[in-house]
Amino acid sequence: MSNTINIRKGLDIRLLGDATKEIKQLAVSKTVSLSPLDFHGLIPKLVVKEGEKVQVGDVIFYDKKNEKIKYVSPASGTVREIVRGEKRKILQVLIDSDGKQTCKKFKVSKVADTSREDLMSLLMESGLWPCFRQRPIDVVADPTKEPKGIYVSSFDSSPLAPDYEFILGDRMDQVQIGLKALNVLCNGNVHLSNRESSQFAAMKEVNHHVFEGVHPAGNIGTQIHHIDPINKGEFVWSINIQDVAAIGKLFESGNVDGKKCIALTGSEVKSPCYYNIHSGSSVSDLVKNNVAGDNVRYISGNVLTGDQKKLEGHIGFYHNQFTIIPEGNEYKFFLTTGWLGLGFDKFSNSRLFPTFLSKSKKFVLDTNTNGEERAFVVTGELEKVFPFDILPMHLTKAAITNDIDGMENLGIYEVAPEDFALCEYVCTTKINIQEKIRQGLDLIASECM
């Protein structure tokens, strides 16, 4: 089963600011956050009130559509504030930490002795269930649907991505237990995709796959498409490898401590490295005394798919990386740094800049769009970075025009917005393709699921 699949269509965006192989500890933030906005389409039902005491693992809210799916506190302390937006929509729940991180205990037995039902209710009760994402639609997995398979990638190929072999090097046994648990969920259809000669190749009881080549080789969507593409009516789940280790830890210790290791990266970080943090930690604690410029953008996640955060914001639930890059909110004179400049500092997938000559130079890229939005003009450029047997431009147009039949025919069930991140990056006409695909998926979810 371990045939090497080489991804040629794609692009490695070489950015400055890779994290050095060193893990620092970050104490739990004074205030941590759990935000329903991290889970697309979730309608939360609160179970705590402001001022209530909580432990790590206590339920904060659950999913209104499926009450069994619980979202738990990443910290022990007191619920300080329930932040609401328009129409009283819950934006986030802020918890004042007491610094002790006392954890709620869950009753666990050995994986081999756990039935599928017991395992599912344990995962939902302990707040680990939202780690499972489902395709189609790219939302938290629906436990009532039987998945065709569960997919795990042991590497991330996006710009400045964290190295999971490094992060999980001493937790391989927990990963193994976690993978065994996944097996229980889907009758042995667990697929693990590795780079060549990865430590994770030693994992047992999974189907191994080897992916080589450029980004998006590490994206779960690319891997599913090349292993066993999703058809209409089928469901697959995916989960991040670090969350697999968290499941293993739950079976080992009986608690969920909300800890994870993330990479602090980007050209504006003084000393980029790894941090052990608690889920929902505040951005200001993470970046304290470590930011080089003052006009910067904080991104929870990577530069292609992450969320923009403010300094007083919190790190997203799904993110294992935090990136800081310069803002590009300044005019650029057309002959020097603008559209007609030589462009020795511009990174491009086209050969319109001299930088294509170097294959190793790393770049400092800012958030400037480098041009205004236009109607689609250039053809064939999206296809160069989209390793699917799907026509990206046609699918995007179907999504823009709310053409449900068109989207179904063109393969919307296989994709998630993140699969289109590179398309959006290279798009000459600066169209927000990920947003369009998300709107298309939402339409499909409401009309066809």
Added chain:
Amino acid sequence: MKFLEKYLHKMEPHFEKGGKYEKWNPLFETLATFAFTPKLVTQKGTHIRDGVDLKRTMFTVVIALIPCLIFGIYNTGHWEMAVSEANRNLPYFDMIGTKFLNGLIIVMPVVMVSYAVGLGVEFLFGMIRGHSLHEGFLVSGMLIPLTMPADVPLWMVGLATAFAVIIGKEIFGGTGMNVVNIALTARAFLFFAYPTSMSGDKVWMSGLGDKMASNPEAVDGFSGATALGDLASFMSDKAMVAGEAVQSNVAVQSFSSEYTAWESFMGMIPGSIGETSTMACLLGAVILIFTGVGSLRIILSFFVGGFIMGLLLNLAGGNPYLDLPAYYHLIIGGFAFGAIFMATDPVTASQTATGKIIYGFFGGFLAIMIRVLNPAYPEGVFLAILFMNVMAPIIDHYVVQANINRRLKRLKTT
């Protein structure tokens, strides 16, 4: 440049909504975004964007057209001098400076009229719709003059440009929305509306028409037609004297001694301003293909399609047009120019990779078919490309359908 930036900052509020020059915002924005890449930042999705934008892409095409323009200017100057000295065999590389200057005087007004009218119309639509000028016309404005005969009246250029921009583009929604190529729409408009100014043997050399009227003896026997036009006339009279069996061969021979392959390839022959030199077109092609702006698939399959049609016609044989060696077809007329600069327009070409190959192939195939098998027009390239522009969505439809069927098949087998 800080000074200019500050000035723009100062002026900006006047052009924003509620400002005193609100109406003129599209004009201001166009100039401001030309001088400075705006300070727009990403909001959603990817936080960084590729350095390339439509302005740079379009400008690359304009750069790729410069060899054609420069050569076209010189060639126009050369034939103008040939006419005024009534010497068809004037040495080509002689008095280079004077010829270039003369050519410049003839060509530049055509270029200027094309840009002035086209940009004017675009601004007008931009102001009505409230958006800044989109970049498409940067290229169209250069393509239109290069497809014109040297002697074209300027008002015709203006009229054709206005027609092409309004009917060819703006009524469909502007840059990126048009169905047929803008520059070819202008060419086709003039070709059908004013055929006498667009074909025949008087318009290709600047001043020839006037000279014929005032002093016919001086230019007696002076064919001012393009190579293709000449070929047609070789077919009708020059070969008549020969016997039935050799008629066609003689015509081809006398044609290829008048227009040697080298001269045709280099473009030292009369024709539309920018199209004559296959060499200059290929230089442009190198730029387009290397930067990835032009599609190699389309260009290559266009040439292959034309060559195959040429070979097929050779097999049939029988008259000089049919017997003309296939490679000749690729280097005379507007074939190379059309293949490289017109057929590759991404908006009007096929959008899928497979579609591009089919589109290009039939473009070239039809161009030669129309050129040879059509008694009315000596040139078929622009008609073939316009026809394929219209067909491109159908080609794409079938390519997309094949993709959909692959997915459906997978569904059935599982």
